[in-house]
Amino acid sequence: MFEQLALAAGHVLQLGPLLAILIGTVIGYAIGAMPGVGPLLTIALLIPFTYGMDPSTAVVGLIALYVAAEYGGAITAILLNTPGEAAAVATSWDGYPMARKGEAAKALHISMIASGIGALISAVLLIFTAVPLAELAVQFGPSEYFALALLGLTLAVGLGRAGAARGIIAVTLGLLLATVGVDPISGVPRFSPTPGLYDGIPLVAALTGLYALSEALLLAEEARRPAPRPAPFGSLLHFPLSLYRGLMGTILRSSVIGFVVGVIPGAGAVIASLVAYNEAVRTSPEPASFGKGNPHGVAAAEAANNAAVPGALAPLLALGIPGSSTAAVLAGALMIQGIQPGPLLFAKHPEIPYAVFASLIISVPIMVITGLAGARLWARVIEVPKPLLAAGIAVTCLVGAYSTTNDAYPVYVTLAFGLIGWGLRKWGIPLGPLVLAFVLGDMLEINFRRALMVAQGDLSIYLHRPITLVLLALVVVSLGLALARRHRAKAALAD
Amino acid sequence: MTTTNANTPDPAPRPLLSARGARISAGLAAAGIASWFLWQSLLLQGAAGSDAVGSGAFPGLVAALMLLAAVALILGIGETTASDDAEAEEGVSIAHPGAVLALFLAVVALVLSFDRLPVYLAIAGFTFIVQFALGERRWALLIGGSIALAALVWLLFAQLLRVPL
Numbered sequence: 001m002f003e004q005l006a007l008a009a010g011h012v013l014q015l016g017p018l019l020a021i022l023i024g025t026v027i028g029y030a031i032g033a034m035p036g037v038g039p040l041l042t043i044a045l046l047i048p049f050t051y052g053m054d055p056s057t058a059v060v061g062l063i064a065l066y067v068a069a070e071y072g073g074a075i076t077a078i079l080l081n082t083p084g085e086a087a088a089v090a091t092s093w094d095g096y097p098m099a100r101k102g103e104a105a106k107a108l109h110i111s112m113i114a115s116g117i118g119a120l121i122s123a124v125l126l127i128f129t130a131v132p133l134a135e136l137a138v139q140f141g142p143s144e145y146f147a148l149a150l151l152g153l154t155l156a157v158g159l160g161r162a163g164a165a166r167g168i169i170a171v172t173l174g175l176l177l178a179t180v181g182v183d184p185i186s187g188v189p190r191f192s193p194t195p196g197l198y199d200g201i202p203l204v205a206a207l208t209g210l211y212a213l214s215e216a217l218l219l220a221e222e223a224r225r226p227a228p229r230p231a232p233f234g235s236l237l238h239f240p241l242s243l244y245r246g247l248m249g250t251i252l253r254s255s256v257i258g259f260v261v262g263v264i265p266g267a268g269a270v271i272a273s274l275v276a277y278n279e280a281v282r283t284s285p286e287p288a289s290f291g292k293g294n295p296h297g298v299a300a301a302e303a304a305n306n307a308a309v310p311g312a313l314a315p316l317l318a319l320g321i322p323g324s325s326t327a328a329v330l331a332g333a334l335m336i337q338g339i340q341p342g343p344l345l346f347a348k349h350p351e352i353p354y355a356v357f358a359s360l361i362i363s364v365p366i367m368v369i370t371g372l373a374g375a376r377l378w379a380r381v382i383e384v385p386k387p388l389l390a391a392g393i394a395v396t397c398l399v400g401a402y403s404t405t406n407d408a409y410p411v412y413v414t415l416a417f418g419l420i421g422w423g424l425r426k427w428g429i430p431l432g433p434l435v436l437a438f439v440l441g442d443m444l445e446i447n448f449r450r451a452l453m454v455a456q457g458d459l460s461i462y463l464h465r466p467i468t469l470v471l472l473a474l475v476v477v478s479l480g481l482a483l484a485r486r487h488r489a490k491a492a493l494a495d
Numbered sequence: 496m497t498t499t500n501a502n503t504p505d506p507a508p509r510p511l512l513s514a515r516g517a518r519i520s521a522g523l524a525a526a527g528i529a530s531w532f533l534w535q536s537l538l539l540q541g542a543a544g545s546d547a548v549g550s551g552a553f554p555g556l557v558a559a560l561m562l563l564a565a566v567a568l569i570l571g572i573g574e575t576t577a578s579d580d581a582e583a584e585e586g587v588s589i590a591h592p593g594a595v596l597a598l599f600l601a602v603v604a605l606v607l608s609f610d611r612l613p614v615y616l617a618i619a620g621f622t623f624i625v626q627f628a629l630g631e632r633r634w635a636l637l638i639g640g641s642i643a644l645a646a647l648v649w650l651l652f653a654q655l656l657r658v659p660l
Contacts, residue, residue, distance in 0.1 A: 049651070165568035169525045172561035176532050176554055183550040186543070190550055191535055213602070220598040221590040223629035387629035388640045391622040394602050399618075399648055402609070403658040411606050419599070426587050427521040445553040452548040 001131055008354035012060055012362050017355075020053070020061030021363045025370050028065040032072020033381045034389070038085030039069035040326040044211045045393070047204050047333045048400035055337040056355040062333055063356055064363040066326060067309050070269055071115045071371060074302055075378050078107045087269035087305040090277040094290060094297030101293050106243070108375055110295050111302040113244065114251045116368035118303030121255040122262070122310040123360035126317075129263075130353065133318035137343035142450035143462050145320075147471035149444040152265035152321040154475045156433040158482030166429050174434040177201055178441020185449055196409055203332045205401040205410035206417045206438070210431055211329075213418025216393040218425065223386040250280050250296045251303045258304035262311020265436065268324035269305040269312075276304030310360055316341050317353045320443060325432035328439045335439075336404075510586040515571075517587045522569035529565055532558035597628035614660045619645040 011017060031042045043062055050058035073088030078095035091111060098107035140148070153175075157167035180191045181200030189198050244251075254276035261272035280300035281290045290297050312323030313330075320342030322328035331341050339349055346353055371378070401414040424431060455461035462468050512520060536555030543549025589595055601624050608617040622641040631637055652658040 163568075165564045165572065166521070168564035169521070169561060169568065172557050172564065173525070173528065175557045176528070176561065179554040179557075186550050188539065188542070188550045190539060190554065191532065216602075217595055217598060220594040220629055223594060223631075224591065385626075385631060385636060385640075387626040387631040388622070388636065388644075390598060390629060391625040391640070392644055394598065394625070395605075395618055395621065395644060395648060398602070398605060399652055399658070399660070402660075403652055406659060408606070408609055411609065415602060415606055418602070422595075426589070427517055427524075429521060448553055449548045457548060 001127075004350055004354045005127070005357055008056075008351060008358040009362065011056065011351070012355060012358040016054070017057045017060045017359070018362075020057050021064040021359060021366055022370070024061040024064030025068040025363065025367050026374075028068025028070075028367075029072045029075075029371060029374065029378045030381050032069030032085065033075045033378045034384070038073060038087075038326075039066045040329055041211045041215055041393075042069050043326060043329050043333065044204075044207045045396050045400060047208070047329070047336065048403045050333060051336070051403070055334070055339055055349075056351050058337065059330075059334065059352060060355055060359040060363075062330060063313075063359050064367065066330065067119050067306060067360070067363060068367050068371070070306050070309050071112065071302070071367065072378060073305075074111045074115070074298075075108065075375065078111060078298070079104060079379055087273050087308070088301070089270070090273040090301035091298055091305075093277070093301075094292070094294050097291070097293035098295065098298065103293065107295070107298050109372070110243070110247065110298050112368055112371045112375075114247070114254070114299040114303040115306040115371075116364050117251050118255040118258055118305075118307035119309060119360065119367070120364045121252065122259040122307035123357065123364065125256070125259045126310040126314050126360070127357045130314045130318045130357075131346065133314065134343040134346045134353075137319050138347070140343070140467065141465070142447040142454065143465050143468040144471065146444060146447040146451055147462065147468045147475065148319055148321060149440045149447070151471050151475050151478065152315070152440060153433065153437055153444070154478045154482075155265045156436045158478050158485075162428060162430040164482070164486060167433055170424075170430050170432075170434040171437040173429075174437025174439075175441045175444065177206070177434075178438050179445065184442065184446055202401075202404065202410045202413055203438070204336055204404050205413040207329055207332055207435065208397045208401055209414035209417025209419075210421035210424075210435065212393055212397045213414055214421030214425055216390045216397070217418065217422040219386055219390040219393070223390055225386070247295060247299045250299050253279065253283075254300040254303035255307040258307025259311040259314075261304070262308030262323055263314050265315060265321055265323050268326075268432075269308040272308035272311070273301040273305040276300040313356060317345060317356065318343060320345075322436060322439060325435050328436045331439050510588040512587040514586045518571060519569050522565045522567075525565035525568065526562055529558045529561035533562060594629050598625055601625050601628065615645040615649055618648055 012021070027042065027046070028039065032039060042065060046062070046065065050062065053061075070085075070087060073085035074091045074095065077088040077092035078099050081092050081096040095107045095111060098104065153171050157164065157171055162170070176191075178200070180197055182189050182192075182198050192198055257276045257279060258269075258272040261275055262268065277290075277297060277300050280296050281287045284290065284294070284296060286294070308324070312327040315321040315323045316327045316331055320331075320340065322331050322341075334341055334352070339345065339352055397414055397418070398411050401410040402408065404410050421431060424434070451461050452459070462472060532554055536551035536558055539551030540549050540555060541551075543551065601621055605617055605621040612620075619641040622644045623637055626637050626640060631640075648660070653660050
């Protein structure tokens with residue numbers, strides 16, 4: 001393992017991948033700072049740019065972007081009380097009060113260092129868990145894979161913020177969209193009114209439409225609002241290490257929480273930051289000071305949401321199950337390069353997972369230094385006029401979709417999915433579970449049918465294999481927990 | 496007639512649909528989609544004959560589940576208030592329907608112009624129109640932004656990615 005890691009580190013330290021890391025980091029910061037434009041949308045928009053790249057360089061750049069964009073949301077959360085993305089909401093609870101007390105630079109410094117440490121610790125945990133997990137998963141048969149994918153989708157619905165019915169509609173819609181095209185087992189065309197759909201719905205075109213074009217349409221609604229101006233703050237490069245003496249416990253604990261929560265499909269950075277923040281409040285001798293500018297609140301939220309990034313990559317690399325919507329889009333980026341994430345990835349393309357490991361370790365220091373040096377610039381990104389931003393996103397979507405096959409068909413798909421995505425968001429149907437299901441659809445169906453074919457249609461096959469049984473039991477447990485959570489929420493509302 | 500000043504925050508938009516209306520319309524749309532997939536799956540399954548796990552088996556099961564969820568949504572089962580989702584709780588509202596429509600129509604026009612107009616001219620024109628439609632009135636940004644975006648597309652896609660635009 002360490003030999004492979006050293007080889008990958010050698011590759012990542014070459015000019016091309018280093019440049020990809022640097023560009024990914026800068027774009028990640030710049031776009032992550034814009035409210036509503038998070039890592040997911042950015043990766044979806046930039047996938048077409050990775051076509052011509054060597055797959056490992058492409059994935060290295062996208063990972064750097066993912067980590068930096070996850071942090072970028074904190075900048076505006078601290079300076080403007082406007083989180084760049086949902087995972088930075090908990091950061092604003094103490095970050096913004098710190099900024100109002102004149103401690104903006106200190107809050108930004110803590111958030112950046114905590115993010116860096118969180119991502120680094122989580123990267124190490126990823127390395128030590130993904131490889132054994134992949135070795136275990138190689139022994140999985142169709143029934144185990146089916147149960148695993150089902151567990152991922154159940155967790156995505158159960159942990160989502162939407163109601164149960166909306167979550168199930170999102171997942172089932174994603175699965176049905178994945179079945180469009182020629183049936184991979186029998187070769188029969190399904191749900192395809194035109195031959196253009198026989199190859200299925202183009203993943204990248206659909207994702208850019210769902211996330212990016214729909215975001216442009218949402219931006220159009222608020223384009224007339226004036227852009228806020230962040231308060232000025234001093235240099236971030238001169239802070240004593242003693243600042244972190246009391247914070248290290250919080251950062252370390254939150255990093256581990258972030259990784260563990262990130263591994264759970266559907267949980268992601270938002271829940272990670274909330275759990276870590278609650279834990280910081282619970283273990284603090286001064287819980288009342290949280291929400292009023294306690295640096296531990298900033299450190300906990302930021303360490304956890306960045307630690308969730310490598311966490312979300314663990315099930316993707318080892319099992320082929322994305323841990324978050326962004327990881328699902330990243331899976332799409334790998335799939336269009338002809339690389340299927342999952343346990344066989346370590347055998348067929350070991351350079352990819354090890355490049356991910358190495359890039360996480362190498363990109364984090366670059367991210368921290370770039371972040372500290374350019375904080376004032378990232379803070380100004382929010383001043384980009386929204387009409388220009390909306391036009392820019394729309395153009396990048398359409399030209400990006402065109403560049404996937406150099407013809408107009410994917411552009412029409414992007415246009416259609418842009419409208420669908422906008423409608424789904426307006427009507428409160430969550431996009432995350434839909435995308436997760438769309439990416440996992442093939443895996444779920446093929447393994448479901450293969451397992452049944454092996455058993456000659458006998459459904460009890462799912463009860464005869466111990467790992468399948470355990471995974472299905474976890475499906476039932478996760479459903480039960482989700483129902484209990486909703487019941488408690490309903491009871492609390494009634495009170 | 497009142498005009499919106501570019502520097503004043505918008506008042507809260509009037510909801511297009513109430514939370515209940517949003518829930519029912521979303522449920523009906525989902526039920527329609529699920530029914531079509533279910534019907535097609537049954538046809539596929541019928542064509543597969545005695546094969547219990549034919550082409551229609553999996554999508555049929557999924558569509559049936561979606562239909563159940565759609566009915567549950569219409570009846571309001573499994574929702575907390577409307578849902579935990581703030582957007583859905585408030586129903587459906589569009590702050591500036593004209594702006595959204597203008598952007599969408601401009602996007603459609605851009606797509607249709609791809610094979611008919613020089614692409615960079617189309618992109619610059621699109622950017623200008625979209626910015627203007629969304630309330631931008633600063634000429635430097637209208638013209639400069641349009642040229643800059645077209646130049647950026649040329650640089651990134653045509654030069655770096657070698658996409659024949």
